[in-house]
Amino acid sequence: MIADLFEIKKTSRGEKGLFATRFIPKGTIDAFRCKKCGNYSKKELAKLSKKELRFVMDHEVMGKSGLYSKYCDRRMRYDNHSCNANSLSCSKGFGIVVRDIKKGEEATSDYRMYGEDEVHFVGGCRCGEKNCMKGTTFRPPAPEKLQRVWDRRINAALRLIPYVKQPLKAKLLKEHPGLSYLFEKAK
Numbered sequence: 211m212i213a214d215l216f217e218i219k220k221t222s223r224g225e226k227g228l229f230a231t232r233f234i235p236k237g238t239i240d241a242f243r244c245k246k247c248g249n250y251s252k253k254e255l256a257k258l259s260k261k262e263l264r265f266v267m268d269h270e271v272m273g274k275s276g277l278y279s280k281y282c283d284r285r286m287r288y289d290n291h292s293c294n295a296n297s298l299s300c301s302k303g304f305g306i307v308v309r310d311i312k313k314g315e316e317a318t319s320d321y322r323m324y325g326e327d328e329v330h331f332v333g334g335c336r337c338g339e340k341n342c343m344k345g346t347t348f349r350p351p352a353p354e355k356l357q358r359v360w361d362r363r364i365n366a367a368l369r370l371i372p373y374v375k376q377p378l379k380a381k382l383l384k385e386h387p388g389l390s391y392l393f394e395k396a397k
Contacts, residue, residue: 237370
């Protein structure tokens, strides 16, 4: 499930991406895998057209089971990679904005976090960030230095959860009530 904060538009690279429809502050939970999300079965993949199958293989995350994620909201497919992403996945099962996203700015994730056997970038990573890996393939685990950067950014954003408007709060807590402590302000 993805927060209703994004629209699909063309990127400067000519592909489609997710763009903020308004300012999204650091600490906003922007997405989580809900009960409606699942995985494509091998039968479902076999029924897809070649074009649709290629899209799934290029845009969906392959889990450890070898099955591709199937999101309840197709907008999730347009969450592009950046080596300096403004949203990261955390161990609590959701994505969190780790850097303010301006209205009209593309929302990005770091695909290297997903723990696949390998992430392949056809023609190399083209995110254009100063720290761009530029390579065509990334094999986990991520270097410890990069993992520490992710952890610092995620932990700083997690502390802001109770202080920013959370459009997914009710839906997240309905499915994951044990996360209610994240929304409590420090005393």
